[in-house]
Amino acid sequence: MISFQNVSKRYPGGVHALNDISFELGRGEMAFLTGRSGAGKSTLLKLIALLERPSRGQVLFEGRNVGKLARRQIPYLRRRIGVIFQDHRMLSDKRVFDNVALPLMIAGVSFGDIKRRVRAALDKVGLLDKEKMYPPMLSGGEQQRVGIARAIIARPPVLLADEPTGNLDPALSAELMDTFLQLNQSGVTVLIASHDLELIKRLGQRVLVLDDGRIVDDVGRRGGPGSGDSDG
Amino acid sequence: MARARRTLRETGTTGVRAWTRRHAFSLLSSLGSLARYPLASLMTVAVVAFAIAMPLALHLALDNIERAAKQWERLDTLSVFLEIGIDQPGVDRLTSRLSTWPAVLAVDPISPQQGLDELSRQLGLEPVDDLLADNPLPWVLEVTLAAGTDRAALIQRLQANERVDSVLVDLRWLERLDAMTDVLGQLAWLLAVLLAAGVAVVIGNTIRLDVQNRREEIEVMALVGATAAFIRRPFLYSGLWYGLLGGLLAWAMIAAGLMALAEPVARLGQTYGEPVRLLGPAPAIVVAAVGGSALFGLLGAWLAVSQHLRRIDP
Numbered sequence: 001m002i003s004f005q006n007v008s009k010r011y012p013g014g015v016h017a018l019n020d021i022s023f024e025l026g027r028g029e030m031a032f033l034t035g036r037s038g039a040g041k042s043t044l045l046k047l048i049a050l051l052e053r054p055s056r057g058q059v060l061f062e063g064r065n066v067g068k069l070a071r072r073q074i075p076y077l078r079r080r081i082g083v084i085f086q087d088h089r090m091l092s093d094k095r096v097f098d099n100v101a102l103p104l105m106i107a108g109v110s111f112g113d114i115k116r117r118v119r120a121a122l123d124k125v126g127l128l129d130k131e132k133m134y135p136p137m138l139s140g141g142e143q144q145r146v147g148i149a150r151a152i153i154a155r156p157p158v159l160l161a162d163e164p165t166g167n168l169d170p171a172l173s174a175e176l177m178d179t180f181l182q183l184n185q186s187g188v189t190v191l192i193a194s195h196d197l198e199l200i201k202r203l204g205q206r207v208l209v210l211d212d213g214r215i216v217d218d219v220g221r222r223g224g225p226g227s228g229d230s231d232g
Numbered sequence: 233m234a235r236a237r238r239t240l241r242e243t244g245t246t247g248v249r250a251w252t253r254r255h256a257f258s259l260l261s262s263l264g265s266l267a268r269y270p271l272a273s274l275m276t277v278a279v280v281a282f283a284i285a286m287p288l289a290l291h292l293a294l295d296n297i298e299r300a301a302k303q304w305e306r307l308d309t310l311s312v313f314l315e316i317g318i319d320q321p322g323v324d325r326l327t328s329r330l331s332t333w334p335a336v337l338a339v340d341p342i343s344p345q346q347g348l349d350e351l352s353r354q355l356g357l358e359p360v361d362d363l364l365a366d367n368p369l370p371w372v373l374e375v376t377l378a379a380g381t382d383r384a385a386l387i388q389r390l391q392a393n394e395r396v397d398s399v400l401v402d403l404r405w406l407e408r409l410d411a412m413t414d415v416l417g418q419l420a421w422l423l424a425v426l427l428a429a430g431v432a433v434v435i436g437n438t439i440r441l442d443v444q445n446r447r448e449e450i451e452v453m454a455l456v457g458a459t460a461a462f463i464r465r466p467f468l469y470s471g472l473w474y475g476l477l478g479g480l481l482a483w484a485m486i487a488a489g490l491m492a493l494a495e496p497v498a499r500l501g502q503t504y505g506e507p508v509r510l511l512g513p514a515p516a517i518v519v520a521a522v523g524g525s526a527l528f529g530l531l532g533a534w535l536a537v538s539q540h541l542r543r544i545d546p
Contacts, residue, residue, distance in 0.1 A: 051455070072460065079457035089452050103456045105257050108250030150456065 001027040001158060001189045002048055007057035009043050009213075017043040019213035021057070025191060027157075030184040032200045033193040035210035041193035042086075044210070045160045048191075049081050050074050061158075079107065082151030084161035088143045090135035096122070096146050097131040103154040121149040125179065141168045145176070152183060159183060161192045165199065173199055254462060262469030265442060273474070276438045280478025283431050284525050285485045287424035288513065292486065294413050294420060296510055301409050310383075311400040312373040312390055323371050326395055330375065335386050338376040344369040370397060428528050435474045436532030439467050443540045450541070460541065467537045468530060475529020479522030486513065 002025040009018040018040045025031055033041050046052040047059050050066050059066050061077065069077060090099050097118055104114045122128045125145035127138075135143050144164055151159060161180070165173035177199060184190045194200060200207055209217035266273045314323065323341050330339045342350075347369040375390075377383065387399045443450065453463050490512055501508025513521075 049455075075454070075457045075459040075462075077457075078455065083455060085455075089455060091449050091452055102453065106254070106453065106456065106458045106462055108252075108254040108257075110249070110253060154457075 001025055001029070001062060002191070003058075003060040004044075004047075005058045005060070007047065007054045007059055009040075009047060009052060010055045016213050018047075018054075021213075021215055023208060023215060023218060025189060027189055028184070028187050029206065030180070030190040031192075031206040031208055032203075033191060033208050033210060034195055034197060034200060037195065039210040040213045041210055042162055045083070045162050045191070045193055048158075048160060049078055049083050079103065079154060080156050080158060082154070082156040082159045084144070084147045084151045084159070084164050086163040086166050088135070088147045090143055090146060092134060092136050094134070095131065096127065096133050096135065096138070099135065099146060100131075100149045100153055102150065107154060117153060118149075121153045122146075124152075125149045141172045141176075144168065148176070148179065152188075156188070158189045159191070161190075161194075163194055164192060165194060165196055170199075177203060255465070258462070258465035259469055261466040262473060265446075265466065265470060266473055272438075276434065276474050277477045277481055279434050280431050280474060280525060280529070281481035281485060283427040283434070284479050284482035284521055287420050287427055288482060288486055288517070288521050289489065290416065290420040290423060291517070292490075292511075292513055294417050297409075298413055299511065300508065301406060301413070310375045310377065310387065310390070312375055313397045313400065314371040314373065315395050315397050316370050318371055318395055322395065323373075326393070327373060330373065330390075333386075335378050335381045336375055337378045340374040340376070342372045342374060344371060347372060428524060431475060431478065431525060432528045432532035432535070434532070435471050435529045436536035438474065439471055439533040440536040440540055442470065443467060443537060464534075464537050464541060468533050471529040471531075471533020471536075472526055473529070474533075475526040476522065478529070479525030482525070483513075483518055483522060 004021045004023050007018055007021045008016070010016050021040075021044065033044060035041055043052060047054055048061065048066070050069065054067050062080075066077060091102075094102075100118045100121055101114050104117060109117075118131070119128060122131055125148050127142060127145055127149065130138060130142065130146075135146065138146065144166075148161075148164070151161075159180070164180075165176055168176065173196065180190055180192060181203070204220070206220040207217070208215055209219070314326070318326075323343075327339045327341050330336050344367045348367055351369075377386065383401070387401065390396055390399050450463055490510055493510055497508055497510050
């Protein structure tokens with residue numbers, strides 16, 4: 001599904017965010033990306049959704065080199081990837097409902113369908129009663145869950161999350177991870193950047209460890225999609 | 233595979249209906265952003281309206297003056313100077329003959345004595361005939377032309393008459409007026425072009441600020457897979473609305489101005505003893521002004537948005 005081949009990312013000014021990264025994430029797989037802050041987790045996620053382009057190497061998404069994608073093709077790639085941001089990226093002057101509905105409006109889905117699917121997604125993250133509120137009226141955890149609802153509403157095959165539990169209490173974090181597990185069980189490929197090692201260990205999924213722009217460990221790699229063995 | 237195809241249809245990314253829905257979304261979104269800052273929107277619309285109304289008003293004024301000038305031309309007379317030495321019966325014969333010409337509305341003979349009296353009155357002198365032993369003035373026929381007369385042909389025909397010495401046409405002031413309206417007409421066009429560019433710039437600038445204010449929204453839309461066209465569209469609609477509303481407001485201002493002027497113009501006409509009515513703009517002109525305003529609004533928005541979105545680079 002996602003494949004990094006000797007990928008480096010250097011920002012102007014000579015900062016090496018990623019250095020010769022290679023790994024593969026199969027269809028339907030779930031993995032965590034961990035490491036200290038500044039290790040390059042966010043950059044790695046950004047390269048997949050083409051928020052950044054690699055300086056060297058190739059990032060393949062569904063077998064296609066995203067670095068070679070024409071500008072006007074980028075939106076269609078992004079529609080196949082749900083992204084959850086650490087800072088939520090909500091539109092503060094739009095209601096929760098409209099925020100979640102945005103990907104469907106862009107796709108041109110009929111309003112009846114939008115209504116039904118937004119309700120279903122909000123129900124899934126337990127925020128159905130907040131649909132008429134504005135994001136600033138919600139707590140950080142609630143905003144994070146609105147972000148998840150927006151990321152999954154268009155049923156993308158891949159879900160990327162950048163520190164989704166960043167400012168949540170442990171109980172909420174565990175609940176949120178359950179949501180990700182459920183999504184993964186329904187066939188969605190999930191990659192989560194997080195430094196919450198306790199939580200990650202408990203879930204027993206594959207873990208990629210980044211340090212200073214390199215992958216220093218790849219724990220619990222499954223044989224392929226569907227096989228349940230794990231040794232992490 | 234079948235399932236994949238169904239999902240695609242479900243998400244509605246293809247087809248005319250999805251396209252229509254996306255446009256409806258952009259349209260509502262643009263109206264929403266106009267309504268969010270009503271005062272700022274109104275000011276932009278007002279500036280556009282002034283810019284459109286100015287050349288339109290000038291055009292209307294010239295149109296009305298030209299029409300009035302046509303009427304004045306008809307009222308104009310020719311002065312036909314007859315040969316020295318023609319006698320009263322000769323003058324009478326010529327007068328009655330000319331009166332039968334279809335091109336001639338009236339003939340008014342002025343004797344040398346009358347001419348001299350008028351001259352001395354105009355010069356503010358004592359009766360000039362006291363100073364002159366002999367009246368040097370000829371008989372003059374004031375010929376009033378019928379409407380739609382070919383003036384040049386008539387003058388030629390009059391000059392062909394052996395009793396006619398010369399024909400004087402005092403049309404110089406009309407020619408000057410004509411030339412002046414021509415100049416002002418050109419000016420109106422120049423003004424229209426300049427102000428149309430002004431409309432594009434004003435609306436473009438408004439849209440530019442709008443893009444800046446909604447930078448976050450644009451970025452988020454791009455993040456969740458909005459195409460550049462989709463992001464651009466609400467702004468283009470906004471530009472179109474600004475132009476359209478500005479054009480309509482300009483028309484309303486012109487209509488109000490015409491109503492306010494109708495009364496004084498009618499009174500002015502009465503002093504000339506003939507009804508004068510201000511004519512409004514022709515429907516084609518209104519359509520061109522309002523449509524052109526909308527078009528230039530769209531153009532300005534397009535320029536601003538393309539420039540600016542490239543810089544944001546979502």
